[in-house]
Amino acid sequence: xxxxxxxxxxxxxxxxxxxxxxxxxxxxxxxxxxxxxxxxxxxxxxxxxxxxxxxxxxxxxxxxxxxxxxxxxxxxxxxxxxxxxxxxxxxxxxxxxxxxxxxxxxxxxxxxxxxxxxxxxxxxxxxxxxxxxxxxxxxxxxxxxxxxxxxxxxxxxxxxxxxxxxxxxxxxxxxxxxxxxxxxxxxxxxxxxxxxxxxxxxxxxxxxxxxxxxxxxxxxxxxxxxxxxxxxxxxxxxxxxxxxxxxxxxxxxxxxxxxxxxxxxxxxxxxxxxxxxxxxxxxxxxxxxxxxxxxxxxxxxxxxxxxxxxxxxxxxxxxxxxxxxxxxxxxxxxxxxxxxxxxxxxxxxxxxxxxxxxxxxxxxxxxxxxxxxxxx
Amino acid sequence: xxxxxxxxxxxxxxxxxxxxxxxxxxxxxxxxxxxxxxxxxxxxxxxxxxxxxxxxxxxxxxxxxxxxxxxxxxxxxxxxxxxxxxxxxxxxxxxxxxxxxxxxxxxxxxxxxxxxxxxxxxxxxxxxxxxxxxxxxxxxxxxxxxxxxxxxxxxxxxxxxxxxxxxxxxxxxxxxxxxxxxxxxxxxxxxxxxxxxxxxxxxxxxxxxxxxxxxxxxxxxxxxxxxxxxxxxxxxxxxxxxxxxxxxxxxxxxxxxxxxxxxxxxxxxxxxxxxxxxxxxxxxxxxxxxxxxxxxxxxxxxxxxxxxxxxxxxxxxxxxxxxxxxxxxxxxxxxxxxxxxxxxxxxxxxxxxxxxxxxxxxxxxxxxxxxxxxxx
Numbered sequence: 001x002x003x004x005x006x007x008x009x010x011x012x013x014x015x016x017x018x019x020x021x022x023x024x025x026x027x028x029x030x031x032x033x034x035x036x037x038x039x040x041x042x043x044x045x046x047x048x049x050x051x052x053x054x055x056x057x058x059x060x061x062x063x064x065x066x067x068x069x070x071x072x073x074x075x076x077x078x079x080x081x082x083x084x085x086x087x088x089x090x091x092x093x094x095x096x097x098x099x100x101x102x103x104x105x106x107x108x109x110x111x112x113x114x115x116x117x118x119x120x121x122x123x124x125x126x127x128x129x130x131x132x133x134x135x136x137x138x139x140x141x142x143x144x145x146x147x148x149x150x151x152x153x154x155x156x157x158x159x160x161x162x163x164x165x166x167x168x169x170x171x172x173x174x175x176x177x178x179x180x181x182x183x184x185x186x187x188x189x190x191x192x193x194x195x196x197x198x199x200x201x202x203x204x205x206x207x208x209x210x211x212x213x214x215x216x217x218x219x220x221x222x223x224x225x226x227x228x229x230x231x232x233x234x235x236x237x238x239x240x241x242x243x244x245x246x247x248x249x250x251x252x253x254x255x256x257x258x259x260x261x262x263x264x265x266x267x268x269x270x271x272x273x274x275x276x277x278x279x280x281x282x283x284x285x286x287x288x289x290x291x292x293x294x295x296x297x298x299x300x301x302x303x304x305x306x307x308x309x310x311x312x313x314x315x316x317x318x319x320x321x322x323x324x325x326x327x328x329x330x331x332x333x334x335x336x337x338x339x340x341x342x343x344x345x346x347x348x349x350x351x352x353x354x355x356x357x358x359x360x361x362x363x364x365x366x367x368x369x370x371x372x373x374x375x376x
Numbered sequence: 377x378x379x380x381x382x383x384x385x386x387x388x389x390x391x392x393x394x395x396x397x398x399x400x401x402x403x404x405x406x407x408x409x410x411x412x413x414x415x416x417x418x419x420x421x422x423x424x425x426x427x428x429x430x431x432x433x434x435x436x437x438x439x440x441x442x443x444x445x446x447x448x449x450x451x452x453x454x455x456x457x458x459x460x461x462x463x464x465x466x467x468x469x470x471x472x473x474x475x476x477x478x479x480x481x482x483x484x485x486x487x488x489x490x491x492x493x494x495x496x497x498x499x500x501x502x503x504x505x506x507x508x509x510x511x512x513x514x515x516x517x518x519x520x521x522x523x524x525x526x527x528x529x530x531x532x533x534x535x536x537x538x539x540x541x542x543x544x545x546x547x548x549x550x551x552x553x554x555x556x557x558x559x560x561x562x563x564x565x566x567x568x569x570x571x572x573x574x575x576x577x578x579x580x581x582x583x584x585x586x587x588x589x590x591x592x593x594x595x596x597x598x599x600x601x602x603x604x605x606x607x608x609x610x611x612x613x614x615x616x617x618x619x620x621x622x623x624x625x626x627x628x629x630x631x632x633x634x635x636x637x638x639x640x641x642x643x644x645x646x647x648x649x650x651x652x653x654x655x656x657x658x659x660x661x662x663x664x665x666x667x668x669x670x671x672x673x674x675x676x677x678x679x680x681x682x683x684x685x686x687x688x689x690x691x692x693x694x695x696x697x698x699x700x701x702x703x704x705x706x707x708x709x710x711x712x713x714x715x716x717x718x719x720x721x722x723x724x725x726x727x728x729x730x731x732x733x734x735x736x737x738x739x740x741x742x743x744x745x746x747x748x749x750x751x752x
Contacts, residue, residue: 008442008465008466008469008752009463009465009752010752011752042692042693064654064692064693065654065693066384084638084650084693084694085638085639085648085650085694086638087385087636087637087638087650087712087713088712088713089384089385089636089713090384093384108639109639110639110640110712112711112712112713113638113639113712116712116713135641138644140648140691140694140696141638141639141641141648141694144643171691260463260465261463262460262461262462262463262489262517263461263484263485263486263489263517264486265511265517267520268514272461272516272517274460274461274463277657277659277725278440278441278728279752281653281657281658282657282658282659282660282725283653283658284658315516315547316418316440316724316725317418317440317441317460318460318461318516318517320516335488336463336464336486336488336489336492337463337464337465337488337492348692349653349658349692352654352729353728353750354750354751355750355751374729374730374731374750375730375731376384376385376386376387376655
């Protein structure tokens with residue numbers, strides 16, 4: 001295989017040594033606190049990456065689409081949560097995958113969805129298990145803790161299909177910028193889920209699974225009492241948002257886009273590259289954070305950042321590099337043809353723009369090529 | 377084939393009737409002003425779409441990657457401009473495609489690139505033609521009009537490969553919000569290119585091609601004197617940015633993402649769907665425009681917008697619909713399972729998230745499936 005310096009840019013590089021370190025750190029933290037880890041595979045969307053993340057493919061995993069569920073099941077996964085509120089029309093596809101022996105669990109937060117799950121379970125002649133989604137932080141989907149619909153939905157599922165438990169996602173942890181705020185978010189995520197589990201139990205309903213998680217809250221959590229499993233995805237590759245939240249440093253980011261300098265606009269202090277939003281994504285997730293990294297932090301081909309050099313703008317196939325606003329550094333001399341690496345804001349968004357990972361063990365040699373799926 | 381209501385969401389729908397109308401309007405405008413149209417295929421990234429856009433595949437076209445060049449050439453294209461500043465390491469691939477009989481032209485704006493083109497031409501034993509890129513509006517790449525490097529680069533190319541002419545892209549037209557401002561941008565784009573062409577001619581150098589264009593400037597231009605061809609891409613599908621700039625209306629947008637309602641947060645006035653940034657992209661290109669459309673404008677399954685209902689937030693596989701800030705409208709009643717269509721901000725960004733177009737003739741029946749390429 002070519003080395004990082006021999007392949008046409010732009011392309012996506014994955015440093016397997018950094019990924020392995022991230023995997024070990026999260027697994028040891030979560031399992032050390034006595035709960036199971038259910039990695040979210042939406043970040044990597046890749047079977048060879050999933051093998052590394054899961055170890056045994058039959059161990060618990062999370063997916064964000066039915067295509068992921070089907071592809072990872074075909075590669076040996078048997079224990080999957082599809083962690084996006086179920087659309088009723090997708091239930092036959094869920095039932096079909098379950099019929100092959102995969103324990104695929106759906107999530108929902110309404111009576112309408114619970115009834116659809118019951119109907120689909122009857123049609124399939126086998127129960128489709130569901131987790132009730134809880135909204136622990138006003139960030140996205142789920143029932144507010146204390147909503148009486150929880151028990152109503154639980155009763156419908158328990159009577160007509162299978163009530164597997166509750167699930168929540170502390171998405172607001174992405175906006176908690178101190179370790180204290182993050183630990184408070186993690187505690188709130190846990191407490192919301194446990195409170196709902198207790199409400200189900202108090203109503204005489206089963207709640208074998210209490211599933212929580214996001215990478216930041218999982219990383220900072222100190223107590224998982226009452227929780228049975230933790231979900232997290234982006235910790236696998238990490239990114240500038242995670243570094244900005246204190247979940248590891250820049251040198252824990254396993255993902256980068258390799259790019260070539262294609263021009264300069266010295267009057268404006270710009271260096272142009274061949275990595276626009278098609279290679280990086282349009283994710284500007286560090287925009288509201290203490291350090292705005294633009295559309296990515298620029299490093300040399302060996303991964304050492306230049307400091308204040310960031311991607312200030314992107315069009316489809318052009319990136320505009322410039323010093324961070326207010327920087328007093330000198331623009332580095334990077335002639336046309338120079339190879340660079342860009343650390344992305346958001347690993348999930350950047351991975352999705354590419355068809356494969358060029359995998360290294362930290363050096364320049366590409367040791368494997370891991371395909372990335374797309375579609376639904 | 378299934379109809380729009382029978383396919384698992386999210387997916388990308390393309391209304392061929394609207395596209396045909398957009399194609400005819402731009403072609404008639406540009407050719408009516410006496411110049412050739414060189415459509416940019418980066419918007420559609422699809423061979424069947426390109427056939428419809430170009431009519432004859434041998435007619436002029438523009439691409440943004442070498443993968444597009446190779447794929448469209450394999451489908452019959454022979455007259456291509458690769459309109460991103462050339463990275464020297466890509467020149468052997470350019471030469472290889474040229475050797476198959478395709479007139480693939482590169483662009484550049486530096487002496488270093490010109491020397492690389494000369495070297496690669498020598499190595500290939502055949503000249504690689506190049507256009508010199510001009511920066512007409514301080515928006516991206518290219519030489520400022522009046523930069524003496526123009527003639528220096530022209531001489532290097534003329535002596536050692538082939539100077540094909542000049543090219544500019546009026547990217548700043550995306551920030552011109554009145555017809556008057558747009559016409560001024562179009563005039564500036566034309567004048568900058570023509571001035572540079574004249575400078576080359578005054579130095580005794582050839583300049584057979586004077587290539588300009590962006591969808592907004594092409595749409596509003598009234599005079600192409602001195603120009604030989606106009607490039608534009610997004611006019612083919614149109615999007616909310618184009619509608620916001622007055623390049624057609626919402627009912628000219630041929631592209632939409634079909635999505636399903638998966639939940640509600642009535643306390644916050646939210647409707648949740650299964651289309652997050654994976655289906656829509658993270659492009660918020662209407663953010664700085666007079667009407668901010670969020671991450672997309674929401675319509676019913678037949679394409680009629682609800683008015684003030686937009687996509688206010690996206691995570692990977694969730695979209696959050698809500699009324700526009702300040703709206704006095706009532707949130708429509710859209711139960712779980714309701715199918716909707718989302719018009720995107722930026723067609724190029726949204727297309728790139730999908731593997732194919734579900735093509736209709738304006739109704740619900742899917743008549744064709746057009747694959748979309750990805751990669752470089």
